[in-house]
Amino acid sequence: MSELRRTPFYRALHRPSLIWGGDRQLMLSALFMSAILMVVSMNTVSFVFGLLLGMISVYALRRMAQADPLMWQVYVRQVKYAGYYPPFSRPFRVAKTARVY
Template identity: 40%
Template sequence: MTPHIPALQKNRIHRALSRPNLLMGADRELVLLTGLAAIILIFVVLTVYSVVIGIAIWLAIIGLLRRMAKADPMMRRIYLRHMRYRSHYRATSTPWRTV
């Protein structure tokens, strides 16, 4: 007799749980941070030129952030993790090994 192999169970993965959290096509936190910086620039200086410059800078940065998110939506988190890594790891099996 051959043993009975049960069929694999299928579970649905909803798109909302696996999509990156983007705003205007870019990383949500970076868009909000640059928008806040542009608004601060506009309201601190309070001239027509500061409004034009603030909006122009914000739109340029949003374009760059969208290109970054198109290449990799998790690029900011990956870069921050990369910066936390040590630049040099010793070739030992454990950190408590005596040399």
């Protein structure tokens, strides 16, 4: 009874879902958009532009996921709640408008 009970904490249950090191949803949408651009146009200029766009998006999304794997979810939640949060730095600041927050 002197030893504490140990509960295993499996890494797969809380690990962020990443593909190629970037956020799964953003990575798939960026690669599908570049693939659609390359396939639909069927010329060399659009193929090169789609390939370049895909490589740049993979690089940018990997950098974003290295900084914070949940950055996209945090940003979406922040935009969703933007109308709820009062735009004041301190709770005791006096509002200049009559709007009640």
